[in-house]
Amino acid sequence: MxxxxxxxxxxxxxxxxxxxxxxxxxxxxxxxxxxxxxxxxxxxxxxxxxxxxxxxxxxxxxxxxxxxxxxxxxxxxxxxxxxxxxxxxxxxxxxxxxxxxxxxxxxxxxxxxxxxxxxxxxxxxxxxxxxxxxxxxxxxxxxKLRSSLERLANYLLTCYRQCDKAPRFLLEAQKSRLASNLGMTPENLSRALNGLKKYGVAVDGQSVELTDIKALTDFAQPSLLIDDDTPFF
Amino acid sequence: MxxxxxxxxxxxxxxxxxxxxxxxxxxxxxxxxxxxxxxxxxxxxxxxxxxxxxxxxxxxxxxxxxxxxxxxxxxxxxxxxxxxxxxxxxxxxxxxxxxxxxxxxxxxxxxxxxxxxxxxxxxxxxxxxxxxxxxxxxxxxxxKLRSSLERLANYLLTCYRQCDKAPRFLLEAQKSRLASNLGMTPENLSRALNGLKKYGVAVDGQSVELTDIKALTDFAQPSLLIDDDTPFF
DNA sequence: ATCTAAGTATGATAAACATCAAGACAACTC
DNA sequence: GAGTTGTCTTGATGTTTATCATACTTAGAT
CATH class of the missing domain: 2.60.120.10 (Jelly Rolls)
Known part of the structure; x- marks a missing residue:
């Protein structure tokens, strides 16, 4: 059967x-x-x-x-x-x-x-x-522990890790929805993406390129106890 | 045995x-x-x-x-x-x-x-x-959905409900810790308690008196889908 | 009673964030 | 190609919240 x-x-x-x-x-x-x-x-x-x-x-x-x-x-x-x-x-x-x-x-x-x-x-x-x-x-x-800029930086690094550390990837979502997910307004997301330029974040439409992983990581300070989204942690 | x-x-x-x-x-x-x-x-x-x-x-x-x-x-x-x-x-x-x-x-x-x-x-x-x-x-x-003033107002109403709707109760915790729980600084909590005076919130040390439940409720708009902290909801 | 320390409150200021309004841009439709 | 639509960006402004400095209040110790 x-x-x-x-x-x-x-x-x-x-x-x-x-x-x-x-x-x-x-x-x-x-x-x-x-x-x-x-x-x-x-x-x-x-x-x-x-x-x-x-x-x-x-x-x-x-x-x-x-x-x-x-x-x-x-x-x-x-x-x-x-x-x-x-x-x-x-x-x-x-x-x-x-x-x-x-x-x-x-x-x-x-x-x-x-x-x-x-x-x-x-x-x-x-x-x-x-x-x-x-x-x-x-x-x-x-x-509670991070500003919106810090949340965004960590989100981008999480995407980067999920793409097998490819420096270019596409944002999974509409930006306005991404903003809401991160607890910010679309306008603020737009400005925050600009604010991350100095850490090597280049955005064109849905496409993101991370040109300075070290600088971004130093700023974002990712933590396994916050950012690891696999069920294994 | x-x-x-x-x-x-x-x-x-x-x-x-x-x-x-x-x-x-x-x-x-x-x-x-x-x-x-x-x-x-x-x-x-x-x-x-x-x-x-x-x-x-x-x-x-x-x-x-x-x-x-x-x-x-x-x-x-x-x-x-x-x-x-x-x-x-x-x-x-x-x-x-x-x-x-x-x-x-x-x-x-x-x-x-x-x-x-x-x-x-x-x-x-x-x-x-x-x-x-x-x-x-x-x-x-x-x-994500509320300002700190709104979170505080709802917190006070939750205390009120847990005390069998007694209009006077004691804050369970040190104010600085309560502030951190609510996602705000101690200074902001102090000012927020002042800001709720117009909705009948009177604070003296650890003691809180709610003199206008209706006004506070109208402002706080408590929701069973956010504020109910019993395991039954 | 005085001293100390911890907690809290208040005022001044700055940063973070939201809101409103307008413009840019691409993808479609007609 | 002109218009339409939806999305995103940018600028101006205002609100919310944090930070810093200082003063007050209280409880406990000496």
Missing amino acids: TEKFPEIRNLALFHDISTQSFETLTRAAYVQTYPPSTELITEGDAPDFLYVVQAGAVELFANWAHRETSMWTVWPQSTFILAATVKNRPYLMSGRTLCKSRVVLLPSADVRNVFETDGAFAKAIVTELANGYRGAIKNSKNL | TEKFPEIRNLALFHDISTQSFETLTRAAYVQTYPPSTELITEGDAPDFLYVVQAGAVELFANWAHRETSMWTVWPQSTFILAATVKNRPYLMSGRTLCKSRVVLLPSADVRNVFETDGAFAKAIVTELANGYRGAIKNSKNL
């Missing part, structure tokens, strides 16, 4: 669970492809589904008092909104597609069900939540 | 685990009482122990580039540094006692061991991590 949704079977979250558990999780699940700028979830809503991004990208953002901030972007193959799902509490963030995106929706009641019965699933959830938790703490440290 | 450390047996984290698991966890554990201002853990260090605060209080803080920020305070009966322990990754925060404190230290190798073998423990860890994760996300939203 073949399992439904073989694409997500190999995610760390589902890799070690039993066939029966996977059946339960996927029995009432479905795949959906959404156009760009579609709001998939809204903060405050009850968590009906656990989401898995298979293709495209989903931006998580939050609102308060007519203000909005971008929290982070979910790329394939990752889940989002796991904590709300297992706790059965309202979403803390909203999510919208950035581009045409294929998403798997797993009913959250089934997720909680399997969580209760399958120890391997509980263990996988622990790993996922611990990663997310540590990422969120790093984010708070970044916001 | 009686179990060691009956005091912590009833914590949510240990409540449902087997007697054998609890034995394993506590076999090499020990209790220690520390004087005030003792640094228990240092960010970057390997997670040797999972800590449980039994009495007193422990401040978690972080450093970067000769700056320091207070993250939050751990009160009895709570654990701290759980995510680092289960993932076996370096601490992201340092911790020091605020006053004379009694702490239980559980060897983190044993914690990971029991986590692997006892499904009930894994489930309890999920709940704890999900609470912490959501708390950290609320913290980021608070920092």
Whole structure:
């Protein structure tokens, strides 16, 4: 008997669970492809589904008092909104597609069900939540300990590391969204990019070139305890 | 046969685990009482122990580039540094006692061991991590969406709610530490408390009186998706 | 009671950051 | 090619927040 949704079977979250558990999780699940700028979830809503991004990208953002901030972007193959799902509490963030995106929706009641019965699933959830938790703490440290210029410099160095230390790379995102991610306004980002020129940062459109890694690193003082975004730290 | 450390047996984290698991966890554990201002853990260090605060209080803080920020305070009966322990990754925060404190230290190798073998423990860890994760996300939203005056106003209203809506209460902490928690300088906190006078905030030393809850609420616009600090949201 | 130290408050100033308005630029459409 | 749209940049200005210097207040020690 073949399992439904073989694409997500190999995610760390589902890799070690039993066939029966996977059946339960996927029995009432479905795949959906959404156009760009579609709001998939809204903060405050009850968590009906656990989401898995298979293709495209989903931006998580939050609102308060007519203000909005971008929290982070979910790329394939990752889940989002796991904590709300297992706790059965309202979403803390909203999510919208950035581009045409294929998403798997797993009913959250089934997720909680399997969580209760399958120890391997509980263990996988622990790993996922611990990663997310540590990422969120790093984010708070970044916001509280650094100026916006310092956050930007460290962001660029993180991109550089993720590109296998290629000195040229493309910004992953629209600049206005990048600004919001970094906790600043688009105008301020524009000026900050200029302000990093003296550390060898050259920007042309989406393209960035870092011509003096040492100078930029000396200024940014990256730390594994803030900037490492791999789940291994 | 009686179990060691009956005091912590009833914590949510240990409540449902087997007697054998609890034995394993506590076999090499020990209790220690520390004087005030003792640094228990240092960010970057390997997670040797999972800590449980039994009495007193422990401040978690972080450093970067000769700056320091207070993250939050751990009160009895709570654990701290759980995510680092289960993932076996370096601490992201340092911790020091605020006053004379009694702490239980559980060897983190044993914690990971029991986590692997006892499904009930894994489930309890999920709940704890999900609470912490959501708390950290609320913290980021608070920092990114609000000014320091708005954060302070919401903090005071949170205290008010936690005191069963008594209009007078004492600030839990030294003002300089409260300022750091809220992401501002002590001077700015002092001025901000003055700035909230027009919304009925009267401060005398550690004592706060809120004389116009409606005005303060109208200004602060508290949100369950940011300010609710109970694990139930 | 006086001294000290730590915490807090206040004033002056500067830096960081946001806002508003206008312009530049590229990618599309017609 | 002219116009449209969306995004980004730049400049002027104002607000928020941090920094520095100093004074005050309180609790504890001598």
